[in-house]
Amino acid sequence: xxxxxxxxxxxxxxxxxxxxxxxxxxxxxxxxxxxxxxxxxxxxxxxxxxxxxxxxxxxxxxxxxxxxxxxxxxxxxxxxxxxxxxxxxxxxxxxxxxxxxxxxxxxxxxxxxxxxxxxxxxxxxxxxxxxxxxxxxxxxxxxxxxxxxxxxxxxxxxxxxxxxxxxxxxxxxxxxxxxxxxxxxxxxxxxxxxxxxxxxxxxxxxxxxx
Amino acid sequence: xxxxxxxxxxxxxxxxxxxxxxxxxxxxxxxxxxxxxxxxxxxxxxxxxxxxxxxxxxxxxxxxxxxxxxxxxxxxxxxxxxxxxxxxxxxxxxxxxxxxxxxxxxxxxxxxxxxxxxxxxxxxxxxxxxxxxxxxxxxxxxxxxxxxxxxxxxxxxxxxxxxxxxxxxxxxxxxxxxxxxxxxxxxxxxxxxxxxxxxxxxxxxxxxxxxxxxxxxxxxxxxxxxxxxxxxxxxxxxxxxxxxxxx
Numbered sequence: 001x002x003x004x005x006x007x008x009x010x011x012x013x014x015x016x017x018x019x020x021x022x023x024x025x026x027x028x029x030x031x032x033x034x035x036x037x038x039x040x041x042x043x044x045x046x047x048x049x050x051x052x053x054x055x056x057x058x059x060x061x062x063x064x065x066x067x068x069x070x071x072x073x074x075x076x077x078x079x080x081x082x083x084x085x086x087x088x089x090x091x092x093x094x095x096x097x098x099x100x101x102x103x104x105x106x107x108x109x110x111x112x113x114x115x116x117x118x119x120x121x122x123x124x125x126x127x128x129x130x131x132x133x134x135x136x137x138x139x140x141x142x143x144x145x146x147x148x149x150x151x152x153x154x155x156x157x158x159x160x161x162x163x164x165x166x167x168x169x170x171x172x173x174x175x176x177x178x179x180x181x182x183x184x185x186x187x188x189x190x191x192x193x194x195x196x197x198x199x200x201x202x203x204x205x206x207x208x209x210x
Numbered sequence: 211x212x213x214x215x216x217x218x219x220x221x222x223x224x225x226x227x228x229x230x231x232x233x234x235x236x237x238x239x240x241x242x243x244x245x246x247x248x249x250x251x252x253x254x255x256x257x258x259x260x261x262x263x264x265x266x267x268x269x270x271x272x273x274x275x276x277x278x279x280x281x282x283x284x285x286x287x288x289x290x291x292x293x294x295x296x297x298x299x300x301x302x303x304x305x306x307x308x309x310x311x312x313x314x315x316x317x318x319x320x321x322x323x324x325x326x327x328x329x330x331x332x333x334x335x336x337x338x339x340x341x342x343x344x345x346x347x348x349x350x351x352x353x354x355x356x357x358x359x360x361x362x363x364x365x366x367x368x369x370x371x372x373x374x375x376x377x378x379x380x381x382x383x384x385x386x387x388x389x390x391x392x393x394x395x396x397x398x399x400x401x402x403x404x405x406x407x408x409x410x411x412x413x414x415x416x417x418x419x420x421x422x423x424x425x426x427x428x429x430x431x432x433x434x435x436x437x438x439x440x441x442x443x444x445x446x447x448x449x450x451x452x453x454x455x456x457x
Contacts, residue, residue: 083227089430095226114231120430124247130415131247133447134427138434 002071004148005056005086005117006032007179010065012051027051029065029179033170036143040164041152042188043174044197049152050094052174053119056150058082060098070116072108081110086117094121118142119150127159136167155198158205165209186210212271213238213407214290214377219258219268221251221431228254229265230431236377241399241408243422245415251431252411256381259409260292261285273376291375293366293383301355305346305365308354309337312372337372344368344398360391364398371402378402380410384417392417415452419443 007029014025027048033039043049054060056067058074059082067074069085077085079100120139125132139149151168155161164171164185171188173180175197182188189195189206198206212235219232229251236242246252257263259270261282269278272288280288300308310316316333341347344364349357354365363383370378383399384392392414399421402408412418418425419439427435427442435442442448 080222080225087227087230097225127447127450128452129247130445130448130451131427131429132451133445134435134442135429136447137445138429138432 001034002068003032003034004036004070006066006068007056008032008066008068010055010062010067012048012055012060013063025051026177027174027179028177029055031172031179031181033148036146036148037170038139038143038149038151038168039170039172040168040185040188041150041172041174042155042164042194042197045154047174048177049174050091050096050121052179053088053121053150053152054096054098056117057086057088057119059088060096061101070112072111076108077110078104078107080104084110084112084115086119087115089118089120089123091122115147117148117150119152121152122154123151125153125160125163132159132163136163139167155202155206158202161202161206161209165206184210211238212236213273214259214409215271216255216259217269217271219255219265219270221254221258221263221265228431229258232268232428232431232433234426234433236407236409237423239404239407240423241403241410241421243418243425244409244411244428245413245418245425246428246434250429252428253381255428256292256379256409256411259285260290260379286373286375289374289376290379291370291373291377292379292381293370294381299354299362299365299369302353304351304353305341305357305361305368306334306337306350308365309340309368309372310334312369313337313340314373340368340372341365343371343401345394360387360394363387363391363395367398367402371406375406377407377409380408380412382411382413384412384414396421 010029012027013023015021016024029052041049051060055062061075072085074082074085123135142149153160153164171182173182173188173191173194175193189210195203214236216232216234219229221229232255244252254263258265261280264279269276277285277288310333313333313336338347338350341350344367346361346364346368349361357365384395387395396417422439424438425442426433
């Protein structure tokens with residue numbers, strides 16, 4: 001069976017200037033996830049977490065490489081049907097729109113009705129309102145229904161680390177233009193890049209949770 | 211038995227998925243609360259239930275009849291009545307005339323709010339009965355615009371109940387009310403409970419947790435949790451939060 005998601009030689013390059021092109025951003029990703037689960041994604045601001053999610057859900061075309069969701073190249077599927085494969089729950093008001101160069105009629109239909117992959121981009125976790133508990137249960141329910149869940153989180157409070165360490169079974173660190181897979185919370189925070197991104201105080205909290 | 215059932219409701223506005231897959235049911239006589247963060251899709255879901263928005267996929271059954279895609283006036287005729295987040299009253303008409311205009315027998319005789327002044331006595335009495343139910347009988351002849359905010363909220367509910375609905379849908383009924391107003395509204399809903407089937411979107415958690423039989427939590431266009439108030443409170447994060455206080 002095809003992996004739930006596979007990023008095959010993905011590379012995204014942003015440039016500026018017309019005559020003298022200068023590269024302003026690069027992101028490379030090469031990974032696949034076969035089994036349902038919950039993946040925690042962390043990384044500094046501007047590292048490309050949202051760009052990664054946009055490529056995985058088919059709104060932002062990679063410069064090269066393919067994103068296969070359940071074996072289907074999501075960028076070859078009709079625009080309005082891509083969220084039947086992988087759906088991006090954006091940060092509020094952060095939806096970016098991209099040019100649609102190929103007419104939808106020339107694209108494929110989605111083979112699935114409901115998304116296989118759910119990507120939550122910095123969900124608002126507010127410990128005061130109690131929704132966190134329902135949100136975490138929902139992520140687990142999706143996983144138990146055979147879905148793959150990605151949660152992008154920018155840890156700014158202790159409970160963010162608590163959430164990440166308790167709910168995710170795999171982790172990804174987006175940093176320095178690369179996406180690195182980590183098998184455990186311990187492996188994630190022991191990476192020097194993650195450690196410096198967290199800062200000494202958050203790192204200390206994180207190491208107690210690992 | 212479920213009086214209203216929604217299955218697999220999917221709604222998109224252009225590129226944006228607003229409701230991904232909502233399953234929902236409300237039983238006869240039940241008060242079913244809906245809560246969720248802003249922008250979660252609660253009002254859109256209400257609009258689907260009341261026929262204002264046609265779902266892209268999914269079905270709605272009312273008392274066993276498939277009413278998916280029915281326009282709002284047909285759904286209303288079948289007994290689904292609603293209030294709005296933003297109040298919709300005839301400001302220049304009295305409380306009684308607002309209720310009269312919503313009475314089915316009056317409406318069926320040709321809708322014209324201006325006719326309210328000459329309406330038959332039995333209709334006037336019926337309107338007064340509805341106003342008495344929401345404690346507005348004494349203000350029957352006061353213009354809607356001259357009522358206090360809390361009274362206007364109560365009048366909205368009176369207008370909705372005047373239609374003798376099978377299901378009353380309330381969109382944030384406590385919105386803008388002070389603690390006194392919320393208390394009066396709680397008393398009113400408590401009186402209506404059991405007589406009517408009620409679905410209410412609400413941000414005021416103490417209101418919802420004290421009155422609802424079941425609560426559905428909508429987020430990301432999906433029902434992420436559902437249960438009785440005590441079932442929802444079992445969640446560890448809920449107990450740690452402000453919601454836990456409403457035990």
